[in-house]
Amino acid sequence: QVQLQESGPGLVKPSQTLSLTCTVSGGSISSGGYYWSWIRQHPGKGLEWIGYIYYSGSTYYNPSLKSRVTISVDTSKNQFSLKLSSVTAADTAVYYCARTTLYSENWGQGTLVTVSS
Amino acid sequence: EIVLTQSPATLSLSPGERATLSCRASQSVSSYLAWYQQKPGQAPRLLIYDASNRATGIPARFSGSGSGTDFTLTISSLEPEDFAVYYCQQRSNWRTFGPGTKVDIK
Numbered sequence: 001q002v003q004l005q006e007s008g009p010g011l012v013k014p015s016q017t018l019s020l021t022c023t024v025s026g027g028s029i030s031s032g033g034y035y036w037s038w039i040r041q042h043p044g045k046g047l048e049w050i051g052y053i054y055y056s057g058s059t060y061y062n063p064s065l066k067s068r069v070t071i072s073v074d075t076s077k078n079q080f081s082l083k084l085s086s087v088t089a090a091d092t093a094v095y096y097c098a099r100t101t102l103y104s105e106n107w108g109q110g111t112l113v114t115v116s117s
Numbered sequence: 118e119i120v121l122t123q124s125p126a127t128l129s130l131s132p133g134e135r136a137t138l139s140c141r142a143s144q145s146v147s148s149y150l151a152w153y154q155q156k157p158g159q160a161p162r163l164l165i166y167d168a169s170n171r172a173t174g175i176p177a178r179f180s181g182s183g184s185g186t187d188f189t190l191t192i193s194s195l196e197p198e199d200f201a202v203y204y205c206q207q208r209s210n211w212r213t214f215g216p217g218t219k220v221d222i223k
Binding site for chain 2: 046047048049060062063096098102103104105107108109110
């Protein structure tokens with residue numbers, strides 16, 4: 001059973017870059033057939049898809065965040081990462097990584113990132 | 118962007134009752150719609166994909182229907198563990214979620 005685990009700083013200052021990593025176990029990112037996604041949830045609110053990456057490096061980003069988002073993959077470490085630049089308080093959220101085919105069956109537990117000085 | 122609207126925002130029911138949740142899309146998404154369940158402090162769990170297919174391990178009391186712009190998630194008889202927030206999500210054009218319906222205990 002594949003498992004995903006998010007890691008990274010829980011506190012980021014405004015205007016800085018948020019960086020998170022998702023470590024995948026129980027399955028290989030390189031095996032193909034899946035996209036690797038980042039999804040966030042603002043406190044007490046709904047869900048927002050940030051983007052996803054294929055093991056080959058092809059990426060797809062939410063148009064509303066595209067100018068600030070970079071998702072990358074490191075197949076040697078079985079990890080993929082999120083960078084979100086120029087953050088503001090509006091980027092405070094729980095960030096989830098997920099394995100996605102047509103939909104997302106496997107999710108990490110989520111990590112809260114707070115943007116504050 | 119395809120906007121999903123869910124109704125009602127909150128549904129107050131008792132265990133054993135039938136729950137009917139609605140999701141409406143701003144334009145047709147064909148059958149490319151899923152339903153997720155989320156409990157406090159947990160990640161969402163996929164229940165239904167492509168409008169009417171149960172995901173692996175999902176009990177038969179959960180069923181989905183609809184196509185185009187109008188979709189329904191039905192829980193035939195609520196179990197105590199079913200009280201949660203339910204989101205719909207489309208994959209027809211990018212991927213967006215609805216705002217959720219909270220099913221709470223009456």
